[in-house]
Amino acid sequence: MRLVDMSALVELREVSLQSEGEVILDRINLRVEQGDFLGIIGPNGAGKTTLLRIILGLQPLSSGTVILFGQPVETFRDWARLGYIPQRVALDPRFPATVAEVVASGLTGRTGLFRSPGPDAARAVEEALQLVGMAHHRQRLVGRLSVGQQQRALIARALVTRPELLLLDEPTGGIDPEAQEQFYELLQTLNRSHAVTLILVTHDIAVVGSAVRKLACLNRRLVFHGEPKEFLSDAALSSLYGAPVHLLSHRH
Protein backbone atom coordinates (compact mmCIF):
# COMPACT_ATOMS: atom_id res chain seq x y z
CA MET A 1 0.00 0.00 0.00
CA ARG A 2 1.28 3.46 -0.91
CA LEU A 3 2.00 5.96 1.80
CA VAL A 4 -0.23 9.01 1.91
CA ASP A 5 1.41 12.00 0.25
CA MET A 6 1.00 14.95 2.61
CA SER A 7 2.05 17.59 0.05
CA ALA A 8 -1.02 17.05 -2.12
CA LEU A 9 -4.29 18.69 -1.04
CA VAL A 10 -6.26 16.38 -3.30
CA GLU A 11 -5.21 13.06 -4.69
CA LEU A 12 -7.34 10.76 -6.82
CA ARG A 13 -6.08 7.22 -7.35
CA GLU A 14 -7.64 5.04 -10.01
CA VAL A 15 -11.04 6.64 -9.42
CA SER A 16 -13.80 4.98 -11.45
CA LEU A 17 -17.55 5.34 -11.48
CA GLN A 18 -20.11 3.24 -13.29
CA SER A 19 -23.82 3.84 -13.25
CA GLU A 20 -26.36 1.44 -14.76
CA GLY A 21 -23.64 -0.27 -16.79
CA GLU A 22 -22.34 3.01 -18.20
CA VAL A 23 -18.83 4.24 -17.50
CA ILE A 24 -19.03 7.79 -16.08
CA LEU A 25 -15.40 8.09 -15.00
CA ASP A 26 -12.61 5.72 -15.92
CA ARG A 27 -9.49 5.27 -13.77
CA ILE A 28 -8.77 8.91 -12.99
CA ASN A 29 -5.42 9.70 -11.37
CA LEU A 30 -4.97 13.33 -10.39
CA ARG A 31 -2.95 15.30 -7.84
CA VAL A 32 -3.60 18.86 -6.80
CA GLU A 33 -0.69 20.46 -4.98
CA GLN A 34 -0.75 23.41 -2.64
CA GLY A 35 -0.90 26.68 -4.60
CA ASP A 36 -2.21 25.07 -7.78
CA PHE A 37 -4.89 26.69 -9.89
CA LEU A 38 -6.28 23.72 -11.78
CA GLY A 39 -8.82 24.10 -14.57
CA ILE A 40 -10.89 21.04 -15.43
CA ILE A 41 -12.38 21.21 -18.90
CA GLY A 42 -14.23 18.78 -21.10
CA PRO A 43 -17.36 18.44 -23.21
CA ASN A 44 -20.87 18.13 -21.75
CA GLY A 45 -21.33 14.77 -20.06
CA ALA A 46 -17.57 14.31 -19.63
CA GLY A 47 -18.01 13.82 -15.87
CA LYS A 48 -16.58 17.15 -14.71
CA THR A 49 -19.23 17.94 -12.09
CA THR A 50 -19.28 14.29 -11.01
CA LEU A 51 -15.51 14.42 -10.47
CA LEU A 52 -15.89 17.49 -8.26
CA ARG A 53 -18.68 15.83 -6.27
CA ILE A 54 -16.48 12.76 -5.84
CA ILE A 55 -13.66 14.92 -4.46
CA LEU A 56 -16.15 16.40 -1.99
CA GLY A 57 -17.43 13.00 -0.90
CA LEU A 58 -20.93 13.81 -2.17
CA GLN A 59 -20.86 11.01 -4.72
CA PRO A 60 -19.84 7.43 -3.86
CA LEU A 61 -17.24 5.75 -6.09
CA SER A 62 -17.33 2.41 -7.82
CA SER A 63 -13.60 1.94 -7.20
CA GLY A 64 -10.49 3.92 -6.37
CA THR A 65 -9.47 6.26 -3.58
CA VAL A 66 -9.91 9.98 -2.91
CA ILE A 67 -7.46 11.57 -0.48
CA LEU A 68 -8.20 15.05 0.92
CA PHE A 69 -5.44 16.75 2.91
CA GLY A 70 -3.78 13.37 3.45
CA GLN A 71 -6.95 11.60 4.63
CA PRO A 72 -9.38 9.32 2.80
CA VAL A 73 -12.48 11.37 1.96
CA GLU A 74 -14.70 8.89 3.83
CA THR A 75 -13.05 9.76 7.14
CA PHE A 76 -12.18 13.40 6.36
CA ARG A 77 -13.85 15.77 8.86
CA ASP A 78 -11.89 19.01 8.56
CA TRP A 79 -14.32 20.56 6.08
CA ALA A 80 -13.48 24.15 7.06
CA ARG A 81 -10.20 23.70 5.14
CA LEU A 82 -12.06 23.71 1.86
CA GLY A 83 -14.80 25.75 0.25
CA TYR A 84 -17.25 24.75 -2.47
CA ILE A 85 -19.15 26.88 -4.94
CA PRO A 86 -21.66 24.70 -6.76
CA GLN A 87 -22.96 25.17 -10.25
CA ARG A 88 -25.54 27.98 -10.12
CA VAL A 89 -27.39 27.57 -6.83
CA ALA A 90 -31.01 28.26 -7.69
CA LEU A 91 -31.84 30.94 -5.15
CA ASP A 92 -35.49 31.64 -4.50
CA PRO A 93 -35.87 35.42 -4.84
CA ARG A 94 -38.08 35.30 -1.74
CA PHE A 95 -35.52 33.52 0.42
CA PRO A 96 -35.38 35.93 3.36
CA ALA A 97 -31.67 35.92 4.14
CA THR A 98 -29.23 38.80 3.89
CA VAL A 99 -25.84 38.43 2.25
CA ALA A 100 -24.24 38.68 5.71
CA GLU A 101 -26.45 35.88 7.06
CA VAL A 102 -25.58 33.62 4.13
CA VAL A 103 -21.84 34.32 4.47
CA ALA A 104 -21.98 33.71 8.24
CA SER A 105 -23.62 30.34 7.62
CA GLY A 106 -20.33 29.25 6.03
CA LEU A 107 -18.92 29.15 9.58
CA THR A 108 -21.57 26.73 10.88
CA GLY A 109 -19.64 23.52 10.23
CA ARG A 110 -16.44 24.84 11.79
CA THR A 111 -18.21 26.28 14.84
CA GLY A 112 -19.74 22.88 15.55
CA LEU A 113 -22.94 21.74 17.23
CA PHE A 114 -24.07 23.39 20.48
CA ARG A 115 -21.63 26.29 20.07
CA SER A 116 -22.08 29.95 19.19
CA PRO A 117 -19.95 31.45 16.43
CA GLY A 118 -18.19 33.84 18.86
CA PRO A 119 -16.90 37.39 18.40
CA ASP A 120 -14.48 36.51 15.58
CA ALA A 121 -17.36 35.47 13.32
CA ALA A 122 -18.50 39.00 12.49
CA ARG A 123 -14.94 40.00 11.60
CA ALA A 124 -14.48 36.90 9.41
CA VAL A 125 -17.75 37.67 7.59
CA GLU A 126 -16.69 41.28 7.03
CA GLU A 127 -13.27 40.24 5.71
CA ALA A 128 -14.79 37.70 3.32
CA LEU A 129 -17.25 40.33 2.04
CA GLN A 130 -14.46 42.86 1.56
CA LEU A 131 -12.37 40.33 -0.32
CA VAL A 132 -15.07 39.69 -2.92
CA GLY A 133 -16.14 43.35 -3.08
CA MET A 134 -19.58 42.74 -1.57
CA ALA A 135 -19.27 44.62 1.73
CA HIS A 136 -21.73 47.32 0.70
CA HIS A 137 -24.35 44.65 -0.13
CA ARG A 138 -24.15 42.95 3.26
CA GLN A 139 -27.70 43.79 4.33
CA ARG A 140 -29.37 43.08 1.00
CA LEU A 141 -31.50 39.99 0.51
CA VAL A 142 -29.42 37.43 -1.34
CA GLY A 143 -32.28 36.43 -3.64
CA ARG A 144 -32.52 39.99 -4.96
CA LEU A 145 -28.91 40.22 -6.16
CA SER A 146 -27.79 39.76 -9.76
CA VAL A 147 -26.42 36.34 -10.66
CA GLY A 148 -22.86 37.68 -10.55
CA GLN A 149 -23.40 39.21 -7.11
CA GLN A 150 -25.00 36.00 -5.84
CA GLN A 151 -21.96 34.10 -7.05
CA ARG A 152 -19.70 36.52 -5.17
CA ALA A 153 -21.81 36.11 -2.03
CA LEU A 154 -21.41 32.33 -2.32
CA ILE A 155 -17.66 32.72 -2.75
CA ALA A 156 -17.57 34.93 0.36
CA ARG A 157 -19.52 32.19 2.13
CA ALA A 158 -16.93 29.64 1.01
CA LEU A 159 -14.03 31.94 1.98
CA VAL A 160 -15.27 32.81 5.44
CA THR A 161 -13.48 29.87 7.04
CA ARG A 162 -10.26 30.95 5.23
CA PRO A 163 -10.06 27.67 3.35
CA GLU A 164 -6.87 26.40 1.78
CA LEU A 165 -8.74 24.87 -1.13
CA LEU A 166 -11.63 26.23 -3.16
CA LEU A 167 -13.63 24.10 -5.60
CA LEU A 168 -15.77 25.90 -8.16
CA ASP A 169 -18.22 24.30 -10.57
CA GLU A 170 -18.96 26.38 -13.68
CA PRO A 171 -19.03 29.54 -11.57
CA THR A 172 -19.57 32.02 -14.40
CA GLY A 173 -22.75 30.51 -15.89
CA GLY A 174 -25.27 33.29 -16.45
CA ILE A 175 -22.80 36.08 -15.65
CA ASP A 176 -22.19 38.85 -18.18
CA PRO A 177 -18.68 39.09 -19.76
CA GLU A 178 -17.57 42.11 -17.73
CA ALA A 179 -18.53 40.46 -14.45
CA GLN A 180 -16.81 37.29 -15.63
CA GLU A 181 -13.59 39.19 -16.16
CA GLN A 182 -13.76 40.63 -12.63
CA PHE A 183 -14.56 37.19 -11.35
CA TYR A 184 -11.43 35.61 -12.81
CA GLU A 185 -9.34 38.51 -11.51
CA LEU A 186 -10.72 37.72 -8.05
CA LEU A 187 -9.78 34.05 -8.44
CA GLN A 188 -6.27 34.97 -9.47
CA THR A 189 -5.92 37.32 -6.50
CA LEU A 190 -7.06 34.54 -4.18
CA ASN A 191 -4.58 32.15 -5.73
CA ARG A 192 -1.58 34.49 -5.84
CA SER A 193 -2.04 36.81 -2.87
CA HIS A 194 -3.96 34.60 -0.46
CA ALA A 195 -2.38 31.24 -1.34
CA VAL A 196 -5.75 29.60 -1.97
CA THR A 197 -5.50 26.46 -4.07
CA LEU A 198 -8.22 26.42 -6.71
CA ILE A 199 -9.98 23.72 -8.68
CA LEU A 200 -12.20 25.25 -11.36
CA VAL A 201 -14.56 23.23 -13.53
CA THR A 202 -15.48 25.18 -16.63
CA HIS A 203 -16.62 24.77 -20.19
CA ASP A 204 -15.07 28.16 -21.01
CA ILE A 205 -11.92 26.90 -22.70
CA ALA A 206 -10.65 30.40 -23.46
CA VAL A 207 -10.42 31.13 -19.73
CA VAL A 208 -8.09 28.32 -18.95
CA GLY A 209 -5.29 29.52 -21.17
CA SER A 210 -4.76 32.74 -19.28
CA ALA A 211 -6.16 32.13 -15.81
CA VAL A 212 -5.21 28.66 -14.66
CA ARG A 213 -1.77 27.25 -13.95
CA LYS A 214 -2.60 23.64 -14.68
CA LEU A 215 -5.16 22.02 -16.87
CA ALA A 216 -6.95 18.70 -16.71
CA CYS A 217 -8.99 17.62 -19.71
CA LEU A 218 -11.67 15.12 -18.95
CA ASN A 219 -13.79 12.99 -21.19
CA ARG A 220 -14.75 10.19 -18.84
CA ARG A 221 -11.04 9.51 -18.57
CA LEU A 222 -8.26 12.02 -18.05
CA VAL A 223 -7.14 12.96 -21.55
CA PHE A 224 -4.54 15.48 -20.47
CA HIS A 225 -3.04 16.88 -17.27
CA GLY A 226 -0.33 19.51 -17.39
CA GLU A 227 0.50 23.11 -18.30
CA PRO A 228 -2.16 24.88 -20.35
CA LYS A 229 0.28 25.96 -23.05
CA GLU A 230 1.18 22.33 -23.74
CA PHE A 231 -2.40 21.58 -24.54
CA LEU A 232 -4.13 24.57 -25.99
CA SER A 233 -3.61 23.86 -29.62
CA ASP A 234 -6.64 23.63 -31.84
CA ALA A 235 -5.71 20.11 -32.82
CA ALA A 236 -5.49 18.84 -29.27
CA LEU A 237 -8.78 20.48 -28.31
CA SER A 238 -10.46 19.03 -31.35
CA SER A 239 -9.35 15.58 -30.31
CA LEU A 240 -10.95 16.14 -26.91
CA TYR A 241 -14.22 17.56 -28.17
CA GLY A 242 -14.40 15.36 -31.27
CA ALA A 243 -15.11 18.35 -33.52
CA PRO A 244 -13.05 21.28 -34.83
CA VAL A 245 -12.50 23.83 -32.06
CA HIS A 246 -11.04 27.28 -32.62
CA LEU A 247 -9.80 29.08 -29.58
CA LEU A 248 -10.75 32.73 -29.27
CA SER A 249 -8.59 34.33 -26.63
CA HIS A 250 -10.06 36.92 -24.38
CA ARG A 251 -8.29 38.80 -21.71
CA HIS A 252 -8.78 37.89 -18.03
Next chain:
Amino acid sequence: MPEFLQYGFMLRALIAGLAVAAICPAIGLFLVLRRLSLIADTLAHVSLGGVALGLLLGFPPTLGALGVALVGAAGIERLRASGRLPGEAALAIFLSGGFAVAVVLLSFARGFNADLFAYLFGSLLTVSPLDLLLILGLGALVGGTVVLFYKELFAITFNEELARVAGIPVGAINLLLTLLTALTVVIAMRVVGILLVSAMLVIPTVTALQLSRSFRSALTLAVLFALAAVLGGLIAAYYLNLAAGGAIVLVALAFFAGVSLVSRGPAHQNA
Protein backbone atom coordinates in the same frame (compact mmCIF):
# COMPACT_ATOMS: atom_id res chain seq x y z
CA MET B 1 -57.73 42.83 33.78
CA PRO B 2 -59.95 42.47 30.70
CA GLU B 3 -63.25 40.78 31.38
CA PHE B 4 -62.48 37.66 29.39
CA LEU B 5 -59.38 36.93 31.47
CA GLN B 6 -61.33 36.78 34.73
CA TYR B 7 -62.13 33.16 33.99
CA GLY B 8 -59.50 30.53 34.65
CA PHE B 9 -60.32 28.65 31.46
CA MET B 10 -59.78 31.79 29.38
CA LEU B 11 -56.45 32.52 31.06
CA ARG B 12 -55.31 28.96 30.40
CA ALA B 13 -56.56 29.22 26.82
CA LEU B 14 -54.63 32.44 26.33
CA ILE B 15 -51.37 31.10 27.78
CA ALA B 16 -51.67 27.85 25.78
CA GLY B 17 -52.53 29.76 22.63
CA LEU B 18 -49.64 32.18 22.96
CA ALA B 19 -47.21 29.32 23.64
CA VAL B 20 -48.38 27.57 20.49
CA ALA B 21 -48.17 30.85 18.56
CA ALA B 22 -44.55 31.31 19.59
CA ILE B 23 -43.55 27.78 18.53
CA CYS B 24 -45.48 27.11 15.30
CA PRO B 25 -43.91 29.75 13.04
CA ALA B 26 -40.42 28.99 14.40
CA ILE B 27 -40.78 25.53 12.86
CA GLY B 28 -43.00 26.72 10.01
CA LEU B 29 -40.39 29.08 8.59
CA PHE B 30 -37.91 26.24 8.00
CA LEU B 31 -40.63 23.98 6.56
CA VAL B 32 -42.08 26.61 4.21
CA LEU B 33 -38.69 27.63 2.82
CA ARG B 34 -37.76 24.01 2.24
CA ARG B 35 -41.15 23.40 0.55
CA LEU B 36 -42.06 20.88 3.22
CA SER B 37 -45.20 22.57 4.54
CA LEU B 38 -47.17 19.40 3.86
CA ILE B 39 -45.19 17.56 6.56
CA ALA B 40 -47.14 19.37 9.27
CA ASP B 41 -50.48 18.46 7.74
CA THR B 42 -49.30 14.87 7.26
CA LEU B 43 -48.16 14.49 10.85
CA ALA B 44 -51.41 16.03 12.08
CA HIS B 45 -53.42 13.42 10.17
CA VAL B 46 -51.08 10.63 11.31
CA SER B 47 -51.43 11.74 14.93
CA LEU B 48 -55.19 11.25 14.73
CA GLY B 49 -54.40 7.54 14.80
CA GLY B 50 -52.80 8.07 18.21
CA VAL B 51 -55.83 10.02 19.39
CA ALA B 52 -58.07 7.18 18.26
CA LEU B 53 -55.90 4.61 20.07
CA GLY B 54 -56.06 6.69 23.24
CA LEU B 55 -59.85 7.01 23.05
CA LEU B 56 -60.21 3.30 22.34
CA LEU B 57 -57.83 1.97 24.97
CA GLY B 58 -58.44 4.57 27.63
CA PHE B 59 -55.12 6.41 27.87
CA PRO B 60 -54.65 10.16 27.29
CA PRO B 61 -55.20 10.75 23.55
CA THR B 62 -52.54 13.49 23.52
CA LEU B 63 -49.92 10.95 24.58
CA GLY B 64 -51.14 8.60 21.85
CA ALA B 65 -50.87 11.43 19.31
CA LEU B 66 -47.38 12.26 20.56
CA GLY B 67 -46.11 8.69 20.21
CA VAL B 68 -47.69 8.10 16.80
CA ALA B 69 -46.55 11.50 15.45
CA LEU B 70 -42.93 10.88 16.51
CA VAL B 71 -42.90 7.40 14.96
CA GLY B 72 -44.58 8.80 11.84
CA ALA B 73 -42.00 11.60 11.65
CA ALA B 74 -39.12 9.14 11.75
CA GLY B 75 -40.82 7.00 9.07
CA ILE B 76 -41.49 9.98 6.81
CA GLU B 77 -37.93 11.21 7.09
CA ARG B 78 -36.57 7.76 6.33
CA LEU B 79 -38.76 7.33 3.24
CA ARG B 80 -38.00 10.87 2.07
CA ALA B 81 -34.24 10.56 2.59
CA SER B 82 -34.11 7.24 0.76
CA GLY B 83 -35.16 9.11 -2.38
CA ARG B 84 -37.24 6.14 -3.52
CA LEU B 85 -40.31 8.34 -3.84
CA PRO B 86 -40.64 12.02 -4.67
CA GLY B 87 -40.84 13.91 -1.36
CA GLU B 88 -44.48 14.88 -1.70
CA ALA B 89 -45.59 11.40 -2.67
CA ALA B 90 -43.98 10.01 0.50
CA LEU B 91 -45.96 12.56 2.49
CA ALA B 92 -49.21 11.76 0.69
CA ILE B 93 -48.79 8.07 1.55
CA PHE B 94 -48.34 8.82 5.24
CA LEU B 95 -51.13 11.40 5.29
CA SER B 96 -53.79 9.17 3.76
CA GLY B 97 -52.49 6.01 5.44
CA GLY B 98 -52.44 7.59 8.88
CA PHE B 99 -55.88 9.05 8.46
CA ALA B 100 -57.27 5.73 7.18
CA VAL B 101 -55.92 3.88 10.22
CA ALA B 102 -57.49 6.49 12.47
CA VAL B 103 -60.88 6.23 10.74
CA VAL B 104 -60.88 2.42 11.06
CA LEU B 105 -59.87 2.60 14.75
CA LEU B 106 -62.55 5.18 15.42
CA SER B 107 -65.20 2.94 13.89
CA PHE B 108 -64.58 0.59 16.85
CA ALA B 109 -64.83 3.43 19.31
CA ARG B 110 -68.40 4.60 18.99
CA GLY B 111 -69.61 7.20 21.41
CA PHE B 112 -66.45 9.27 21.41
CA ASN B 113 -67.69 11.85 18.95
CA ALA B 114 -67.48 14.78 21.35
CA ASP B 115 -63.89 13.92 22.32
CA LEU B 116 -62.95 13.33 18.73
CA PHE B 117 -64.33 16.71 17.67
CA ALA B 118 -62.16 18.40 20.31
CA TYR B 119 -59.06 16.96 18.61
CA LEU B 120 -60.24 17.49 15.05
CA PHE B 121 -61.28 21.10 15.48
CA GLY B 122 -59.40 22.14 18.61
CA SER B 123 -60.77 22.85 22.03
CA LEU B 124 -58.75 25.69 23.39
CA LEU B 125 -61.38 26.74 25.91
CA THR B 126 -61.30 23.34 27.62
CA VAL B 127 -57.52 23.24 28.17
CA SER B 128 -56.96 21.72 31.62
CA PRO B 129 -54.11 22.71 33.94
CA LEU B 130 -52.43 19.41 33.01
CA ASP B 131 -52.83 20.14 29.28
CA LEU B 132 -51.31 23.54 29.87
CA LEU B 133 -48.28 22.03 31.58
CA LEU B 134 -47.81 19.61 28.70
CA ILE B 135 -48.10 22.42 26.13
CA LEU B 136 -45.64 24.64 28.01
CA GLY B 137 -43.19 21.79 28.60
CA LEU B 138 -43.18 20.56 25.01
CA GLY B 139 -43.21 24.15 23.76
CA ALA B 140 -40.09 24.96 25.78
CA LEU B 141 -38.44 21.81 24.42
CA VAL B 142 -39.21 22.76 20.80
CA GLY B 143 -38.27 26.43 21.26
CA GLY B 144 -35.04 25.62 23.08
CA THR B 145 -34.03 23.09 20.43
CA VAL B 146 -34.65 25.59 17.62
CA VAL B 147 -32.47 28.16 19.40
CA LEU B 148 -29.76 25.54 20.00
CA PHE B 149 -29.73 24.34 16.38
CA TYR B 150 -30.63 27.63 14.69
CA LYS B 151 -27.43 27.93 12.67
CA GLU B 152 -27.60 24.31 11.46
CA LEU B 153 -31.31 24.66 10.58
CA PHE B 154 -30.53 27.85 8.66
CA ALA B 155 -27.66 26.18 6.79
CA ILE B 156 -29.70 23.17 5.61
CA THR B 157 -32.59 25.48 4.69
CA PHE B 158 -30.34 27.67 2.56
CA ASN B 159 -28.73 24.78 0.70
CA GLU B 160 -28.52 21.16 1.81
CA GLU B 161 -25.53 20.28 -0.35
CA LEU B 162 -23.47 23.27 0.81
CA ALA B 163 -24.36 22.35 4.39
CA ARG B 164 -23.14 18.80 3.78
CA VAL B 165 -19.82 20.04 2.36
CA ALA B 166 -19.45 22.30 5.41
CA GLY B 167 -19.49 19.16 7.57
CA ILE B 168 -22.99 19.64 9.01
CA PRO B 169 -24.74 16.33 9.79
CA VAL B 170 -27.56 17.04 7.33
CA GLY B 171 -29.42 13.76 7.81
CA ALA B 172 -29.53 14.17 11.59
CA ILE B 173 -30.67 17.80 11.38
CA ASN B 174 -33.40 16.87 8.88
CA LEU B 175 -34.63 14.17 11.26
CA LEU B 176 -34.51 16.64 14.14
CA LEU B 177 -36.63 19.14 12.19
CA THR B 178 -39.22 16.48 11.38
CA LEU B 179 -39.36 15.31 15.01
CA LEU B 180 -39.74 18.93 16.17
CA THR B 181 -42.57 19.29 13.65
CA ALA B 182 -44.25 16.24 15.19
CA LEU B 183 -44.01 17.76 18.69
CA THR B 184 -45.31 21.10 17.40
CA VAL B 185 -48.26 19.46 15.69
CA VAL B 186 -49.24 17.69 18.91
CA ILE B 187 -48.96 20.92 20.91
CA ALA B 188 -50.95 22.91 18.35
CA MET B 189 -53.58 20.20 17.97
CA ARG B 190 -55.19 21.18 21.27
CA VAL B 191 -55.44 24.80 20.16
CA VAL B 192 -56.60 24.79 16.55
CA GLY B 193 -57.35 21.12 15.95
CA ILE B 194 -55.78 18.52 13.70
CA LEU B 195 -57.41 19.88 10.58
CA LEU B 196 -56.05 23.39 11.09
CA VAL B 197 -52.63 22.68 12.57
CA SER B 198 -50.67 23.35 9.39
CA ALA B 199 -52.38 26.75 9.11
CA MET B 200 -50.62 27.86 12.30
CA LEU B 201 -47.25 26.81 10.90
CA VAL B 202 -47.73 28.19 7.42
CA ILE B 203 -49.95 31.31 7.43
CA PRO B 204 -48.00 33.54 9.89
CA THR B 205 -44.80 32.45 8.12
CA VAL B 206 -45.91 33.39 4.61
CA THR B 207 -47.32 36.65 5.98
CA ALA B 208 -43.93 37.50 7.50
CA LEU B 209 -42.02 36.49 4.37
CA GLN B 210 -43.67 39.34 2.50
CA LEU B 211 -42.20 41.93 4.86
CA SER B 212 -38.96 40.44 6.08
CA ARG B 213 -35.58 41.98 5.39
CA SER B 214 -33.51 39.16 6.89
CA PHE B 215 -33.94 35.61 8.16
CA ARG B 216 -34.06 36.73 11.76
CA SER B 217 -36.67 39.38 10.99
CA ALA B 218 -38.74 36.75 9.13
CA LEU B 219 -38.68 34.57 12.24
CA THR B 220 -39.54 37.44 14.59
CA LEU B 221 -42.34 38.78 12.38
CA ALA B 222 -43.84 35.32 11.89
CA VAL B 223 -44.00 34.78 15.66
CA LEU B 224 -45.52 38.26 16.15
CA PHE B 225 -48.22 37.60 13.51
CA ALA B 226 -49.02 34.26 15.16
CA LEU B 227 -49.24 35.83 18.63
CA ALA B 228 -51.53 38.56 17.30
CA ALA B 229 -53.70 35.97 15.52
CA VAL B 230 -54.13 33.93 18.71
CA LEU B 231 -54.94 37.01 20.74
CA GLY B 232 -57.37 38.38 18.15
CA GLY B 233 -58.94 35.01 17.48
CA LEU B 234 -59.43 34.23 21.15
CA ILE B 235 -61.06 37.60 21.87
CA ALA B 236 -63.32 37.20 18.84
CA ALA B 237 -64.21 33.66 19.95
CA TYR B 238 -65.12 34.87 23.45
CA TYR B 239 -67.21 37.86 22.51
CA LEU B 240 -68.79 36.49 19.32
CA ASN B 241 -69.17 32.94 20.61
CA LEU B 242 -67.13 31.39 17.80
CA ALA B 243 -64.97 28.25 17.66
CA ALA B 244 -61.60 29.44 18.92
CA GLY B 245 -59.42 27.40 16.55
CA GLY B 246 -61.27 28.57 13.45
CA ALA B 247 -61.35 32.19 14.67
CA ILE B 248 -57.55 32.17 15.23
CA VAL B 249 -56.88 30.84 11.75
CA LEU B 250 -59.29 33.35 10.19
CA VAL B 251 -57.53 36.22 11.96
CA ALA B 252 -54.17 34.88 10.73
CA LEU B 253 -55.61 34.75 7.21
CA ALA B 254 -56.87 38.32 7.56
CA PHE B 255 -53.31 39.43 8.43
CA PHE B 256 -52.03 37.55 5.39
CA ALA B 257 -54.58 39.19 3.11
CA GLY B 258 -53.89 42.64 4.57
CA VAL B 259 -50.13 42.32 4.25
CA SER B 260 -50.46 40.94 0.72
CA LEU B 261 -52.48 43.98 -0.28
CA VAL B 262 -50.13 46.60 1.11
CA SER B 263 -46.81 44.76 0.87
CA ARG B 264 -44.02 45.88 -1.35
CA GLY B 265 -41.91 43.07 0.06
CA PRO B 266 -39.87 40.49 -1.83
CA ALA B 267 -42.77 38.17 -2.64
CA HIS B 268 -44.77 41.08 -3.99
CA GLN B 269 -42.03 42.42 -6.22
CA ASN B 270 -40.63 39.19 -7.52
CA ALA B 271 -43.73 37.08 -7.85
